[in-house]
Amino acid sequence: MPDLAIRLTDVTVRFEEKRLSFDCAIPAGAAVAVAGPSGAGKSTLFNVIAGFQAPASGDVRLLGEDMAGRDPAERPVSIIFQDNNLFAHLTIADNVGLGIDPALRLDAPARQRVFTALARVGLGGYERRLPGSLSGGERQRVALARALVRRRPILLLDEPFAALDPAMRAEMAKLLAELRDETKSTMLFITHQPEDIRRLANRVMFLEAGGILLDEPASDFLSRREPPAVAKFLGHSAL
Numbered sequence: 703m704p705d706l707a708i709r710l711t712d713v714t715v716r717f718e719e720k721r722l723s724f725d726c727a728i729p730a731g732a733a734v735a736v737a738g739p740s741g742a743g744k745s746t747l748f749n750v751i752a753g754f755q756a757p758a759s760g761d762v763r764l765l766g767e768d769m770a771g772r773d774p775a776e777r778p779v780s781i782i783f784q785d786n787n788l789f790a791h792l793t794i795a796d797n798v799g800l801g802i803d804p805a806l807r808l809d810a811p812a813r814q815r816v817f818t819a820l821a822r823v824g825l826g827g828y829e830r831r832l833p834g835s836l837s838g839g840e841r842q843r844v845a846l847a848r849a850l851v852r853r854r855p856i857l858l859l860d861e862p863f864a865a866l867d868p869a870m871r872a873e874m875a876k877l878l879a880e881l882r883d884e885t886k887s888t889m890l891f892i893t894h895q896p897e898d899i900r901r902l903a904n905r906v907m908f909l910e911a912g913g914i915l916l917d918e919p920a921s922d923f924l925s926r927r928e929p930p931a932v933a934k935f936l937g938h939s940a941l
């Protein structure tokens with residue numbers, strides 16, 4: 703495994719009059735919180751890494767390999783969006799099975815992987831249910847099980863805690879930390895809560911106005927009193 707899971711060099715993205723730029727080097731196995739005000743570019747950063755957004759310029763390397771011209775399905779990445787992760791008309795088992803084969807041609811070992819992944823996220827016995835009968839937190843865990851069966855070394859989570867109550871947030875953070883330890887994956891998650899950083903992150907990337915303002919160990923970030931946008935995020939009154 704290369705030392706760096708993600709390396710973005712001089713990457714720019716253009717939306718009409720807007721220009722975003724990203725440079726970062728994320729070590730393999732890191733748990734990175736991606737924070738910053740609304741519109742800062744967090745989702746765009748994820749889309750660039752996952753291959754849903756082509757950069758106007760620059761170089762995207764994942765696990766040491768150049769991703770130019772590679773579709774999302776060909777990248778070593780799983781992404782879990784905030785919502786719309788599940789197909790309402792498919793059972794929970796089929797929703798997870800899609801992570802193995804989009805046509806759902808699953809042999810017995812593949813079906814076993816689905817069952818194992820659901821048990822791992824605490825949803826054993828939910829296989830035949832439909833997404834509509836699950837709580838928001840349970841649906842997030844189904845999406846996580848689907849990411850697990852894909853076995854991709856980089857996991858991107860767009861606000862995995864947003865729909866959860868405080869107890870569920872803590873439980874989800876614990877589950878993600880365990881999964882990261884077990885799979886040795888590199889995990890990036892978008893959050894608006896310092897508490898999630900304390901629970902799960904060892905690094906923080908803080909974005910502002912279309913760029914990465916800070917990229918540092920979580921402990922350094924959490925003890926900051928400036929710049930003002932970070933002080934505000936951490937709940938300190940800006941100087």
Ligand SMILES: Nc1ncnc2c1ncn2[C@@H]1O[C@H](COP(=O)(O)OP(=O)(O)OP(=O)(O)O)[C@@H](O)[C@H]1O
Nearest residue numbers: 717718720738739740741742743744745746747909
């Ligand atoms: N497809 C698009 N077309 C035009 N502008 C876009 C597009 N996608 C994003 N933008 C703009 O790029 C900037 C960054 O957007 P992005 O969604 O990455 O921010 P964010 O940090 O994820 O915000 P939020 O926390 O509100 O989700 C915003 O100004 C947004 O309006």
